[in-house]
Amino acid sequence: MDNSDLNQKIAVRQKGLKLLPKPKMIVDMYAGEGHLSRNLWSKLKSDLTCIEKEQWKLNKLDFDCIKICDDNRNHIELASKADIIDLDSYGLVMKNLKDILNANKKTQLIFFTESNPFCKFMSKVVDEIITLDATCFWIEKSNQSNVFYGFIYRKI
Numbered sequence: 001m002d003n004s005d006l007n008q009k010i011a012v013r014q015k016g017l018k019l020l021p022k023p024k025m026i027v028d029m030y031a032g033e034g035h036l037s038r039n040l041w042s043k044l045k046s047d048l049t050c051i052e053k054e055q056w057k058l059n060k061l062d063f064d065c066i067k068i069c070d071d072n073r074n075h076i077e078l079a080s081k082a083d084i085i086d087l088d089s090y091g092l093v094m095k096n097l098k099d100i101l102n103a104n105k106k107t108q109l110i111f112f113t114e115s116n117p118f119c120k121f122m123s124k125v126v127d128e129i130i131t132l133d134a135t136c137f138w139i140e141k142s143n144q145s146n147v148f149y150g151f152i153y154r155k156i
């Protein structure tokens, strides 16, 4: 379900937001039906862009944002201009995360959901994260499944 663990995901994002409380631009790269953006990102005074590959999900976004119906990998350059990027994926997210970090020196805070079955141990995900150029990071296991939530912060 797109909104599983919503409270836990929001709590992780609120923790990260303490490091960057007034973001100007946010890109939600896996917007889905917009649970995270509706309940959190749209409430900040920021420019919000929501990317989702399925139009019927995008049609459900009933809050103020720019909507893009496409594969998010076509929008790495746009994402590179954001202060915050949200990668709430169903699957492998580390490749996107590396591409985004390599593509820009602007984004400070990237939230992720890592649910790659090959990364079912937290240490595997941490091994990936420590190769990145991060000032600090947070990772925690889902209360409901074998999925990890976290963020990477870069002080720029």
Ligand SMILES: C[S@@+](CC[C@H](N)C(=O)[O-])C[C@H]1O[C@@H](n2cnc3c(N)ncnc32)[C@H](O)[C@@H]1O
Pocket (backbone or CB within 6 Å): 002, 003, 029, 030, 031, 032, 033, 034, 035, 036, 037, 051, 052, 053, 054, 057, 070, 071, 072, 073, 088, 089, 090
């Ligand atoms: C876990 S759901 C996101 C839930 C959403 N964050 C929310 O709070 O409602 C992941 C979403 O990413 C979309 N998606 C998967 N791969 C994508 C891609 N490459 N580009 C754009 N959207 C993608 C899926 O269609 C799905 O709706």
